[in-house]
Amino acid sequence: MSFDYTLIGKRIRKARENKGLTQEKLAEQLDVSNAYISKIERGRTPVNLDRLSELCVVLEETPEYILGGTNKASNDFLRIEIIDMLEGCPPGKIKLISQIVKHIVDYDDPSS
Numbered sequence: 001m002s003f004d005y006t007l008i009g010k011r012i013r014k015a016r017e018n019k020g021l022t023q024e025k026l027a028e029q030l031d032v033s034n035a036y037i038s039k040i041e042r043g044r045t046p047v048n049l050d051r052l053s054e055l056c057v058v059l060e061e062t063p064e065y066i067l068g069g070t071n072k073a074s075n076d077f078l079r080i081e082i083i084d085m086l087e088g089c090p091p092g093k094i095k096l097i098s099q100i101v102k103h104i105v106d107y108d109d110p111s112s
Contacts (some may be wrong), residue, residue, distance in 0.1 A: 003067060006043030010087070011066050013041040015059040029058050 016026050023037045030037075030051070039045035047055065047066075056063055069081045086094060 003046070004043070005046050007069065007084070008047065008066060009041040009043040010084070011061075011069060012047075012055060012059070015061045015066070016041075019059055021059075026058065030054055 016023070021029075023034050023041070027034045027037045032051075036045065040047055052063055052066060055061075056066060069084050086097070089097070
C-alpha cells in the first residue's frame with residue numbers, strides 16, 4: 001500500500017490547527033524540531049509508525065484519519081474526505097468533478 005504523504009501532512013496540519021497548536025508547540029510536545037514538523041506537514045518527510053502514534057495522541061486523532069482521511073466516528077466522514085480531496089484541485093478539474101457528481105445525483109436507478 002502506498003501513502004500520499006502530502007495528504008497525510010495536510011491532515012496533520014489540519015488536526016494541529018484544530019487543536020490550536022502552533023508547529024512550535026507540537027514540536028515541543030513531541031521533542032522534535034520545528035523543521036521536522038514543517039517537513040511532515042508539507043509531505044516532504046514520511047512519518048514512521050511510532051511518530052504517527054505520538055502525533056495521534058497529542059492531536060487526539062485516529063491513525064485511520066491521518067493515513068486515510070476517514071474518521072468513522074463522524075457521521076460526515078465521507079463528505080469531509082471528499083472536501084479534503086478537492087482542496088488544491090484546479091478550477092477545471094473541480095468543474096469536471098461537479099458535472100460527474102451531478103449526473104450521479106440526478107441518476108434514477110431503476111433497481112432501487
